[in-house]
Amino acid sequence: MKYEKEILGLLGFSLVLGTLYFALIGTGPAKFFTAPNAQKLFYLHVPSGLITYLAFLMVVGGSAVFLYNSSEYADKLAVSSAELGIVFGFMSLASGTFWMKAEWGGDIVSRFLTDMRLATTLAMWLLYIAYFVYRRQPDTFQVKKNAAILGLSGMLMVPLSYLSSRFLRSHHPVIIGTEDQGSLDPSLRVGLYMGLLGFLLIFIFLFKVRMQIEEMERDSLKSKMEKA
Amino acid sequence: MRFVVLLVTILLLTGSVSAECREKACMNNESKFQEDGGKWHTFYFNDVFNIGTNWFIIFDYPSGKTNDTITFEFSSGSKKVHTYDPSKETDSISFSGSTFSEERFNLELYINITGTEGSDGEFILSIDINKPPAEDMFYLWGGMTIFWASIGAYVLYISIKFTQLRDK
Numbered sequence: 001m002k003y004e005k006e007i008l009g010l011l012g013f014s015l016v017l018g019t020l021y022f023a024l025i026g027t028g029p030a031k032f033f034t035a036p037n038a039q040k041l042f043y044l045h046v047p048s049g050l051i052t053y054l055a056f057l058m059v060v061g062g063s064a065v066f067l068y069n070s071s072e073y074a075d076k077l078a079v080s081s082a083e084l085g086i087v088f089g090f091m092s093l094a095s096g097t098f099w100m101k102a103e104w105g106g107d108i109v110s111r112f113l114t115d116m117r118l119a120t121t122l123a124m125w126l127l128y129i130a131y132f133v134y135r136r137q138p139d140t141f142q143v144k145k146n147a148a149i150l151g152l153s154g155m156l157m158v159p160l161s162y163l164s165s166r167f168l169r170s171h172h173p174v175i176i177g178t179e180d181q182g183s184l185d186p187s188l189r190v191g192l193y194m195g196l197l198g199f200l201l202i203f204i205f206l207f208k209v210r211m212q213i214e215e216m217e218r219d220s221l222k223s224k225m226e227k228a
Numbered sequence: 229m230r231f232v233v234l235l236v237t238i239l240l241l242t243g244s245v246s247a248e249c250r251e252k253a254c255m256n257n258e259s260k261f262q263e264d265g266g267k268w269h270t271f272y273f274n275d276v277f278n279i280g281t282n283w284f285i286i287f288d289y290p291s292g293k294t295n296d297t298i299t300f301e302f303s304s305g306s307k308k309v310h311t312y313d314p315s316k317e318t319d320s321i322s323f324s325g326s327t328f329s330e331e332r333f334n335l336e337l338y339i340n341i342t343g344t345e346g347s348d349g350e351f352i353l354s355i356d357i358n359k360p361p362a363e364d365m366f367y368l369w370g371g372m373t374i375f376w377a378s379i380g381a382y383v384l385y386i387s388i389k390f391t392q393l394r395d396k
Contacts, residue, residue: 016375020372031329031330032329033329034279034280034325034326034329035280035364035367036364037364037365037367037368038364038367038368038371040368040372041367041368041371041372044372044375045371048375087378087379087382090374090378091374091375091378091379094371094374094378095371095372095374095375098367098368098370098371098374099367099371101367102364102367102368103364105280105325202379206382206383206386209386209390210386212390213386213389213390213393216390216393216394217393220393220396
């Protein structure tokens, strides 16, 4: 289909708008929270965090395939996913910081240093910032190989961040895959899943565009080198 | 980048504000009770517990108490047990601001002093639980802005890049 990715993007955008309507207008201030209004960030904070994990896992997959068979497609996939992971990771970390400040209070820096979910997620994000910065230099085979090794370290960082609130010292609530999920009100799930689907579609749209740009950049570089 | 620096600065500056006071002078209520042995205990506390702010209770007690404990238990179930320090005559405990989530009036706080031979005395204080109006709208809109600003900035970035490459 000609406008496939544009339709996906629009659908995702509409779903996120629907999530906002649900969160800000459709439901009243949350009960049992110190900050009942800031709790509304939940509907987009959790999806952006999950999309960040997905993006970084794609970097791990792409890096592993590149190291195995030097596939150009896998390398493009890793670069594009890393960039999107950084964007969604920023959204998750920054919105979480606002929510944390309202709900838990206290000093932000010490929270990031002492709460293991926050510390490991920030470390994971900084790791891929390093990956992104490293990829700013000319794309030689050695650069791609070194970047793939760096990208593979997400194999450790992603599960560590995801599981940190279960097994390490953390105030961060566990939403998915524990008994807590059973206590999540079904009406909250509607908003959460709508936000998740919306962000997933936006991610797919941006990923497709980013892959196209990566392809064009490489073609442009190739033709420049051929002319030279 | 400037936006990120500005945001981090705002968050760091707002992070160091603390208005909690743990001094007797800050407490608007004082209650004296006599335990079974005739010794006096004085409790200093605010009779309004504001949700979201830690609530302190300071207490004076006779010196020389060893291995004795004092238990503070709200009728709603939240409980704190404190062991007396024999070298002190004043101590305090606190309940987290998230102990309650709804307004309550005349909530009873049971105080029980337990010595080596059982209970030495029981006192009851009464406080109100107040839910202040939410002041978290700034954080809600701040957080929401992050999503739209991030996606918007990234779409702008890739569209500029896309146009430049297409023109080449």
